[in-house]
Amino acid sequence: MANKENLPCDLIVEILSHVPPNSLIRFRTVSKQWNTLINDKAFINNNKTTSQFFLATKSKIYGVRVNPKIEVSELTLDIPALESLLPRHLINCEGLLLCSMGKGAVVWNPYLGQTRWIEPESNHPLIKFYGIGYDYDNRYKTLASYKKYWATKTSWKTHDFSSDAWKDLHTMVMISDSSTHKKGGSITFHTTCGLSLNGTWYRIASYDKTKYLFFLINFDFSIEAFYKFCDLPCEDNHHQDTLVIGAFKGDRFSLLKQSHLTKKIQIWLTKNKIHNKGGADVEWMNFMEVSAPNLPTLVQTRSYSQPSFFIDDKRLVVCSCDETGWAWIYVVGNNNLIRKIKIDLVDPWPLHCSFTPSLISVPRGKKGEEKLQL
Structure with a gap:
C-alpha cells in the first residue's frame, strides 16, 4: 500500500469526504x-455525510441522517437537568447548536461532545437567545433580547464567551441600509428563526409600513x-x-418559500459566496420550483x-411537522415528492x-471550562 505522504491530495480529499x-x-x-485539511471549513461543508437534522423534545435529542437511507438515533447530551428544562429554540450556528431553555441556553458541539451553559443575568432571567457570531478578533458572542414587564420596546444584549459578561446594546432594531446608510424605520421579524453565517447573524424581516416586502437584516x-443586508427574491x-x-x-x-394557496415550493440560492461587506451585490438564482x-x-x-x-445535490430535503405535530422527512426532486417518512420515535x-x-470547539469562558455547569 502506498505511503500516506505519497497519496495525491485530491485522492485524500475524496476518501476523507466520505x-x-x-x-x-x-x-x-x-x-x-x-x-489542516480536516479543520478546513470548505472541506467540512463538502463532506458527503453531513446531511442531517437535529430534533429536540423536553427530555431527548435525536439525530436524523439522510444518507440516502433515513436513520434516526437518540443522542446523549450531558445536561443533568434536561428533563426539567423546556427547550424554546434550537438554532444551528455554523456547526454549533444553540438550545435556548428560557432561563439560559446550552451551546453544544455534538461531534466533539462539548457543551457550555450560558447563564442569564439575575435581573433579566427570562431572556430570548437568537444566535451566535464572532467579531473581527474571532471573539464569540451570543445575541439575545429581553423585554421589561412595563416596557413596550425590546432591549438587546450580547454575551461575550471569553469574559462571560453581558452587555446592554442600548439600541432598538431601527436599521440602516448597508449600501445607503439611510434610516429605514422600525421593522418586524418574520416568525422563522435566523441563522449565522461567517460570524454574522441574519434573519428575515420587513418594514412595518411594507409588511410583506421581505429582506434580510444582519447583526x-x-x-x-x-x-439591512439584501432584498429577498x-x-x-x-x-x-x-x-x-x-x-x-x-x-x-438558500431560501425556501411555499405558497399557502397552491403549495408550490420555490428554492433560491445566492450565486456567490456571502461576505460581510454589505449585500448590495448579492444575486439570487432560482434553483428549484416544485408544484406537484x-x-x-x-x-x-x-x-x-x-x-x-437542506439541499442534497439536486434534491430538497425538508423536516416539518404536520397539523398534529408529528415530524416528517420529505425528499423532493424532479418536480415531485420522491418520498416521505414519519419520525414516530419523536414526540x-x-x-x-x-x-x-x-x-469547531465550543468557545471557552474565562475559566476555560467546556463542561456544562447547572
Whole structure:
C-alpha cells in the first residue's frame, strides 16, 4: 500500500469526504496535512455525510441522517437537568447548536461532545437567545433580547464567551441600509428563526409600513449594530406563506418559500459566496420550483415549528411537522415528492433544525471550562 505522504491530495480529499465527521476527529493526528485539511471549513461543508437534522423534545435529542437511507438515533447530551428544562429554540450556528431553555441556553458541539451553559443575568432571567457570531478578533458572542414587564420596546444584549459578561446594546432594531446608510424605520421579524453565517447573524424581516416586502437584516458582532443586508427574491408574499432562510455549502444563502394557496415550493440560492461587506451585490438564482399535487403543507403555524431544510445535490430535503405535530422527512426532486417518512420515535411538536457538523470547539469562558455547569 502506498505511503500516506505519497497519496495525491485530491485522492485524500475524496476518501476523507466520505468519512463521517465524528470519525474524522481521530484522523487529525495522522499528519499536519490531514489535520489542516480536516479543520478546513470548505472541506467540512463538502463532506458527503453531513446531511442531517437535529430534533429536540423536553427530555431527548435525536439525530436524523439522510444518507440516502433515513436513520434516526437518540443522542446523549450531558445536561443533568434536561428533563426539567423546556427547550424554546434550537438554532444551528455554523456547526454549533444553540438550545435556548428560557432561563439560559446550552451551546453544544455534538461531534466533539462539548457543551457550555450560558447563564442569564439575575435581573433579566427570562431572556430570548437568537444566535451566535464572532467579531473581527474571532471573539464569540451570543445575541439575545429581553423585554421589561412595563416596557413596550425590546432591549438587546450580547454575551461575550471569553469574559462571560453581558452587555446592554442600548439600541432598538431601527436599521440602516448597508449600501445607503439611510434610516429605514422600525421593522418586524418574520416568525422563522435566523441563522449565522461567517460570524454574522441574519434573519428575515420587513418594514412595518411594507409588511410583506421581505429582506434580510444582519447583526454585525464587531460593531454590534443591525443593518439591512439584501432584498429577498420572492414577491407576492402572504403572511401564511412558508418562508425560511438557510445556508448552502456553508458560505451562501438558500431560501425556501411555499405558497399557502397552491403549495408550490420555490428554492433560491445566492450565486456567490456571502461576505460581510454589505449585500448590495448579492444575486439570487432560482434553483428549484416544485408544484406537484402530492406536496405536503409545510406547517408554520407556530414559530418554534418552522420547517428546516437542506439541499442534497439536486434534491430538497425538508423536516416539518404536520397539523398534529408529528415530524416528517420529505425528499423532493424532479418536480415531485420522491418520498416521505414519519419520525414516530419523536414526540409531537419537536424543535428541529438542519445541521452541518464541524470540528469547531465550543468557545471557552474565562475559566476555560467546556463542561456544562447547572
